[in-house]
Amino acid sequence: xxxxxxxxxxxxxxxxxxxxxxxxxxxxxxxxxxxxxxxxxxxxxxxxxxxxxxxxxxxxxxxxxxxxxxxxxxxxxxxxxxxxxxxxxxxxxxxxxxxxxxxxxxxxxxxxxxxxxxxxxxxxxxxxxxxxxxxxxxxxxxxxxxxxxxxxxxxxxxxxxxxxxxxxxxxxxxxxxxxxxxxxxxxxxxxxxxxxxxxxxxxxxxxx
Amino acid sequence: xxxxxxxxxxxxxxxxxxxxxxxxxxxxxxxxxxxxxxxxxxxxxxxxxxxxxxxxxxxxxxxxxxxxxxxxxxxxxxxxxxxxxxxxxxxxxxxxxxxxxxxxxxxxxxxxxxxxxxxxxxxxxxxxxxxxxxxxxxxxxxxxxxxxxxxxxxxxxxxxxxxxxxxxxxxxxxxxxxxxxxxxxxxxxxxxxxxxxxxxxxxxxxxx
DNA sequence: TGTACATCAGTGAACGCGCGTTCACTGATGTAC
DNA sequence: TGTACATCAGTGAACGCGCGTTCACTGATGTAC
Numbered sequence: 001x002x003x004x005x006x007x008x009x010x011x012x013x014x015x016x017x018x019x020x021x022x023x024x025x026x027x028x029x030x031x032x033x034x035x036x037x038x039x040x041x042x043x044x045x046x047x048x049x050x051x052x053x054x055x056x057x058x059x060x061x062x063x064x065x066x067x068x069x070x071x072x073x074x075x076x077x078x079x080x081x082x083x084x085x086x087x088x089x090x091x092x093x094x095x096x097x098x099x100x101x102x103x104x105x106x107x108x109x110x111x112x113x114x115x116x117x118x119x120x121x122x123x124x125x126x127x128x129x130x131x132x133x134x135x136x137x138x139x140x141x142x143x144x145x146x147x148x149x150x151x152x153x154x155x156x157x158x159x160x161x162x163x164x165x166x167x168x169x170x171x172x173x174x175x176x177x178x179x180x181x182x183x184x185x186x187x188x189x190x191x192x193x194x195x196x197x198x199x200x201x202x203x204x205x206x207x208x
Numbered sequence: 209x210x211x212x213x214x215x216x217x218x219x220x221x222x223x224x225x226x227x228x229x230x231x232x233x234x235x236x237x238x239x240x241x242x243x244x245x246x247x248x249x250x251x252x253x254x255x256x257x258x259x260x261x262x263x264x265x266x267x268x269x270x271x272x273x274x275x276x277x278x279x280x281x282x283x284x285x286x287x288x289x290x291x292x293x294x295x296x297x298x299x300x301x302x303x304x305x306x307x308x309x310x311x312x313x314x315x316x317x318x319x320x321x322x323x324x325x326x327x328x329x330x331x332x333x334x335x336x337x338x339x340x341x342x343x344x345x346x347x348x349x350x351x352x353x354x355x356x357x358x359x360x361x362x363x364x365x366x367x368x369x370x371x372x373x374x375x376x377x378x379x380x381x382x383x384x385x386x387x388x389x390x391x392x393x394x395x396x397x398x399x400x401x402x403x404x405x406x407x408x409x410x411x412x413x414x415x416x
Numbered sequence: 417t418g419t420a421c422a423t424c425a426g427t428g429a430a431c432g433c434g435c436g437t438t439c440a441c442t443g444a445t446g447t448a449c
Numbered sequence: 450t451g452t453a454c455a456t457c458a459g460t461g462a463a464c465g466c467g468c469g470t471t472c473a474c475t476g477a478t479g480t481a482c
Contacts, residue, residue: 174382204412
């Protein structure tokens with residue numbers, strides 16, 4: 001195993017600074033304010049310097065997307081997979097909302113640029129990819145499967161695990177969007193109401 | 209009642225052309241491509257001409273938001289309020305999805321700029337505003353109220369009509385976002401699956 | 417260890433671009449008599 | 450109805466701006482002998 005040279009360590013640190021600055025900009029000013037020049041200003045480099053680390057603005061955006069996805073994965077990882085399936089799904093949804101609440105602009109970035117879901121795939125691809133322990137969607141998909149296996153969610157013709165996973169994601173995502181826009185501006189206790197809604201939804205999927 | 213002069217009619221027509229062009233741009237190229245200059249190009253005017261009709265780009269964006277909201281209202285209006293409450297709510301959700309499906313970029317514009325919901329209000333404001341027959345959110349709110357009155361939706365502590373309305377809107381909105389991004393790229397029959405999800409959700413709200 | 421050379425992260429100036437907005441103007445449409 | 454004047458929708462050129470990207474460069478860090 002090769003130990004990193006000082007040059008490589010510096011390179012890594014700068015790369016990290018660039019992404020951190022990008023994420024800060026998104027968090028503070030919104031995703032549409034993200035520009036190479038603003039990143040350069042924040043880390044006190046010339047704009048051209050960024051091209052030593054990334055090929056283009058697009059490459060930076062991609063890297064930030066991956067980072068955001070990783071953070072979302074971390075937020076979801078705190079929910080123990082040992083919970084009974086119904087509780088697990090509710091807590092998973094709440095963890096998604098907490099992520100959106102604590103990283104609102106960051107969530108907005110994910111929501112705007114790339115919903116963390118499989119892109120363009122077949123049913124088999126998804127089932128195989130569901131093994132990936134950290135991928136956010138896979139986590140949900142496995143939770144749904146456990147619920148079906150435990151007899152808590154009823155599969156019906158044309159409405160199986162994949163459809164259920166999309167529906168639950170839709171509910172969580174919609175809640176996150178509304179909550180992010182309205183939190184504190186509406187006379188609603190969002191966490192409590194959203195928890196109830198998740199419970200109603202998952203109950204409904206079991207009793208049809 | 210004064211009849212419009214030719215000048216006024218021309219003024220109106222140009223105003224209409226500007227908004228139509230703006231909506232076309234959003235529909236074809238996305239909300240972030242909307243610019244005064246592109247509008248001017250489409251209607252074959254000079255950019256400066258737009259200032260005879262709107263004070264600023266912001267004023268045009270506002271006008272487009274209103275227009276988009278009006279269109280959404282029209283899409284929801286096709287669902288007869290005479291339907292039984294549960295069916296009504298399901299059909300209202302499906303109408304929202306149809307709107308998003310048929311006007312994807314337009315929906316994206318609404319979703320990006322301004323979710324069609326009361327902004328910053330008290331519970332009383334909303335209940336009073338719920339009389340407005342055409343407002344999208346009011347329509348949903350009245351549907352929920354009917355469901356409660358008919359005993360089909362169970363009010364629980366901290367989870368009343370307003371919370372239910374937000375939850376249903378969240379589900380519909382999340383579905384619309386996911387569907388818009390994934391339609392035709394995932395092995396899912398979205399309309400059927402979404403209808404089932406609405407049914408499960410509303411059933412769940414009634415049986416807790 | 418000391419010296420000569422190679423690497424390459426970061427610089428600073430410049431490019432062309434599309435943007436929103438302003439300004440003095442023109443010329444067809446509308447009005448007063 | 451005809452003429453003289455007023456209105457004002459639309460023009461075209463220009464403004465300053467921030468953007469992504471390119472380029473020849475410099476100078477500290479790293480390497481070979």
